[in-house]
Amino acid sequence: MKIAMFSDNFYPEMSGISDSIVATAKGLASHGHKVNFYVPSHPKKNFLISKLEPKELDLGSNIEIFRIPSLLFPGAPTKAGRAVLPFLFTYRHIKKFKPDFIHVHHNFGAGFEALMVSRLLGIPLIGTNHTPMSEFMKYSPIKNKWAEKAMLKYVSWFYNKCLWVSSPSQAILSEMRHYGFHQSGFAVSNPVNVSDFNPVNEIKKLELKNKFRLTSKTVLYTGRLAEEKKISDIIRAIAIVQKKYSDISFAITGHGNAEEKLKKLVIDLKLEDNVKFFGYVDWNEFPKLYQACDIFAVMSTAETQCISMMQAMATGIPVIGANAWGIPEYISPECGYVVEPGDYKALADKIIYLFDHSKEMKKMGQGGIEHVKNFSEENIMLKWEKIYQEQLEKIKSEVK
Secondary structure, three states: OEEEEEOOOOOOOOOHHHHHHHHHHHHHHHOOOEEEEEEEOOOHHHHHHOOOOOOOOOOOOOEEEEEEOEEEOOOOOOOOOEEEOOOOOOHHHHHHHOOOEEEEOOOOOHHHHHHHHHHHHOOOEEEEOOOOHHHHHHHOOOOOHHHHHHHHHHHHHHHOOOOEEEEOOHHHHHHHHHOOOOOOEEEOOOOEOOOOOOOOOHHHHHHHHHHHOOOOOEEEEEOOOOHHHOHHHHHHHHHHHOOOOOOOEEEEEOOOOOHHHHHHHHHHOOOOOOEEEEEOOOOOOHHHHHHOOOEEEEOOOOOOOOHHHHHHHHHOOOEEEEOOOOHHHHOOOOOEEEEOOOOHHHHHHHHHHHHHOHHHHHHHHHHHHHHHHHHEHHHHHHHHHHHHHHHHHHHHHHHO
């Protein structure tokens, strides 16, 4: 098969969406399928933001990357967002490629370009919605119910143009159906890298703690530093935990527009010795940082899944997440806890409980290892391969 994937998020902008679609594409390519990416162009400075060498990704002979002219997207929390200009720049390339499907991962910019090309060339459109739009609208310059309702209706209208639609979270699909979405589809997890993220023994963990200058009790958050991620709730929880465990460490990776506010909060709460901002962490070191930590926490109210949380499960550490959107769909009782959004006191209680009960912590870590196997890159790739094949057979049967 030939698949054309359109996305507004892609290398060098660091995001879970980009990582997920690249992993899926590489899996499909390993099975002999051809995948072309149609994604925003990026200036050299965006590579520097992510501390990357300014050159194109090499994803192998069965994957090609086509860059669409784009403009700076000022509101992007990654500071490297681009807005694709949907002026049919991809038309000739798609016409020559002749894909079986166009798979769109956003409903603006690149997504609208995909929709137009799909209609002009008669190529079936598959859609994936990665965004809890009602949550993100809370952080937009326009904050009113009319604008939110109009946006949600647009999202449903857009994905109704697709033959089949997925989302990593069933909650997203349910919201879309409330606003008029009626196409076929179901939730499909993003793929999780379970080969690079794996547990280590206690001796190795101690060695890595020393390497990263972390203590025997360390909580981890990795991802974008944005308002909707609610990292401030974790910092406030750490302030409570610190009263019992003075040597508690909180490791934070990533960059974003909330970084300065978070650093100020750390100073205000007198946690400078407890909270460590690692910024960008090289991929060779990234899994090691997970292995050096004991608990993963995410209080975001805008996650369709949270790949970084799933990587923590693969590493064998328990997770604690907010009861919002896709997070509770992926935390089983065997691998972690769910607390209400904004309830940093409940988060602190769970962190303290786990540090007080080492056997429970170890049991949950093992539970996470088993749970996350269901969402491995290989399993999710096979699921997508099956979905594409079923939709292709459906089209052929309707033509007959």
